[in-house]
Amino acid sequence: GDSVTQTEGLVTLTEGLPVMLNCTYQSTYSPFLFWYVQHLNEAPKLLLKSFTDNKRPEHQGFHATLHKSSSSFHLQKSSAQLSDSALYYCASSSSSFSKLVFGQGTSLSVVP
Amino acid sequence: DPKIIQKPKYLVAVTGSEKILICEQYLGHNAMYWYRQSAKKPLEFMFSYSYQKLMDNQTASSRFQPQSSKKNHLDLQITALKPDDSATYFCASSQEDRGGGTEVFFGKGTRLTVV
Numbered sequence: 001g002d003s004v005t006q007t008e009g010l011v012t013l014t015e016g017l018p019v020m021l022n023c024t025y026q027s028t029y030s031p032f033l034f035w036y037v038q039h040l041n042e043a044p045k046l047l048l049k050s051f052t053d054n055k056r057p058e059h060q061g062f063h064a065t066l067h068k069s070s071s072s073f074h075l076q077k078s079s080a081q082l083s084d085s086a087l088y089y090c091a092s093s094s095s096s097f098s099k100l101v102f103g104q105g106t107s108l109s110v111v112p
Numbered sequence: 113d114p115k116i117i118q119k120p121k122y123l124v125a126v127t128g129s130e131k132i133l134i135c136e137q138y139l140g141h142n143a144m145y146w147y148r149q150s151a152k153k154p155l156e157f158m159f160s161y162s163y164q165k166l167m168d169n170q171t172a173s174s175r176f177q178p179q180s181s182k183k184n185h186l187d188l189q190i191t192a193l194k195p196d197d198s199a200t201y202f203c204a205s206s207q208e209d210r211g212g213g214t215e216v217f218f219g220k221g222t223r224l225t226v227v
Contacts, residue, residue: 032212032213036155041220042220043116043202043218043219043220043221044155044202044218045218046215046216046217049213049215050213089154089155091155093212093213094212095212097143097160097162097167097168097206097208099145099157099160099168099170100147100155100157100216101157102154102155102156103154104154105154105155
């Protein structure tokens with residue numbers, strides 16, 4: 001079945017430094033890839049979604065590029081902010097009725 | 113205003129008992145889901161429903177039974193509760209089309225603790 005791998009469990013960064021969270025996937029088909037963000041005691045919310053036409057999605061300063069050759073969809077931001085501290089999930093979906101397959105999640109902690 | 117309402121927010125249950133988790137969505141979506149998040153596992157898909165019809169079931173145990181009395185309503189009944197069932201259960205919804213890849217909206221979750 002489909003799977004998503006996030007190699008970092010915890011990332012601690014100083015405010016202002018660049019962010020890069022890794023995500024690779026395995027799928028029989030060409031899935032849609034997503035990044036969801038979950039702040040403490042809140043619901044997960046969509047941050048980014050891959051496009052079918054290879055455009056690079058961007059939101060709140062975050063961007064991600066789908067590389068089919070390496071099966072990756074890494075999340076990046078040029079300058080971390082304290083408010084970016086949250087749990088980030090990479091997810092894939094190969095079917096309708098949005099059965100999302102989530103990675104283990106990466107907890108991002110941005111410190112002053 | 114929250115558009116996906118889950119009740120209760122917190123729930124403590126005794127091992128062996130039965131509980132029902134409530135979910136209603138007011139986004140007008142045609143699909144609803146249950147996901148589970150525990151300390152040991154990431155967010156995990158459980159069920160998907162569309163217009164009160166079960167579309168997919170990835171839960172091995174029959175102790176978990178979704179119930180849909182209206183198309184915007186999807187409850188989760190859990191019987192013979194075990195401590196391993198302790199988790200946060202998220203209800204979610206989306207507006208599905210044939211293209212797939214639609215955004216899934218999540219409720220705030222019900223945190224279940226089984227003692």
